[in-house]
Amino acid sequence: GAVVSQHPSWVICKSGTSVKIECRSLDFQATTMFWYRQFPKQSLMLMATSNEGSKATYEQGVEKDKFLINHASLTLSTLTVTSAHPEDSSFYICSAGTGGFHEQYFGPGTRLTVT
Amino acid sequence: RKEVEQDPGPFNVPEGATVAFNCTYSNSASQSFFWYRQDCRKEPKLLMSVYSSGNEDGRFTAQLNRASQYISLLIRDSKLSDSATYLCVVKPNQAGTALIFGKGTTLSVSS
Numbered sequence: 001g002a003v004v005s006q007h008p009s010w011v012i013c014k015s016g017t018s019v020k021i022e023c024r025s026l027d028f029q030a031t032t033m034f035w036y037r038q039f040p041k042q043s044l045m046l047m048a049t050s051n052e053g054s055k056a057t058y059e060q061g062v063e064k065d066k067f068l069i070n071h072a073s074l075t076l077s078t079l080t081v082t083s084a085h086p087e088d089s090s091f092y093i094c095s096a097g098t099g100g101f102h103e104q105y106f107g108p109g110t111r112l113t114v115t
Numbered sequence: 116r117k118e119v120e121q122d123p124g125p126f127n128v129p130e131g132a133t134v135a136f137n138c139t140y141s142n143s144a145s146q147s148f149f150w151y152r153q154d155c156r157k158e159p160k161l162l163m164s165v166y167s168s169g170n171e172d173g174r175f176t177a178q179l180n181r182a183s184q185y186i187s188l189l190i191r192d193s194k195l196s197d198s199a200t201y202l203c204v205v206k207p208n209q210a211g212t213a214l215i216f217g218k219g220t221t222l223s224v225s226s
Contacts, residue, residue, distance in 0.1 A: 093158050095213075106160070
């Protein structure tokens with residue numbers, strides 16, 4: 001149980017284009033999903049917290065208009081990187097938990113390369 | 116001061132060695148503590164939770180010292196398959212909040 005999937009697992013796109021990454025909880029309902037970003041040799045950095053049916057809460061320094069998050073259902077959250085730049089190239093990982101949870105379940109990550 | 120700090124590493128050890136990783140955290144109100152393992156280009160996976168009384172899972176032993184805000188992980192009889200990055204992870208006091216990750220310590224076990 002507690003499986004989280006992400007799609008796509010990797011993507012290459014050109015500068016200026018937008019990329020959508022999906023995060024799904026396959027066997028449980030996730031009231032909260034988190035989006036992290038990890039640059040090479042760096043730790044996972046929280047980008048935003050996404051609660052089903054409400055607006056995402058972004059961490060300081062993360063542009064909400066550039067990284068659009070939608071959590072329309074209890075099993076799906078999407079992250080759209082708009083007008084991608086090469087510096088957005090990173091490993092994007094989502095995690096999910098249920099209400100009042102203390103454990104989170106991670107998706108396998110999406111490796112984004114912007115050329 | 117960073118919220119979660121770890122040994123810089125990397126640690127290069129032979130098979131069978133015992134290796135210890137240390138971690139400190141800055142928020143004294145932190146509630147839960149974990150060690151995660153991350154393989155190259157993969158998502159982090161929970162290795163074990165860390166309790167004040169200390170806990171052991173096979174070759175792995177985790178310790179928590181709340182007074183010193185210090186967490187440790189001991190790996191005995193290292194295996195080649197233990198090669199990975201080990202992430203010290205802290206969860207703040209509130210339920211439903213995100214995890215805070217350390218930068219990770221890389222372990223390389225060689226034959």
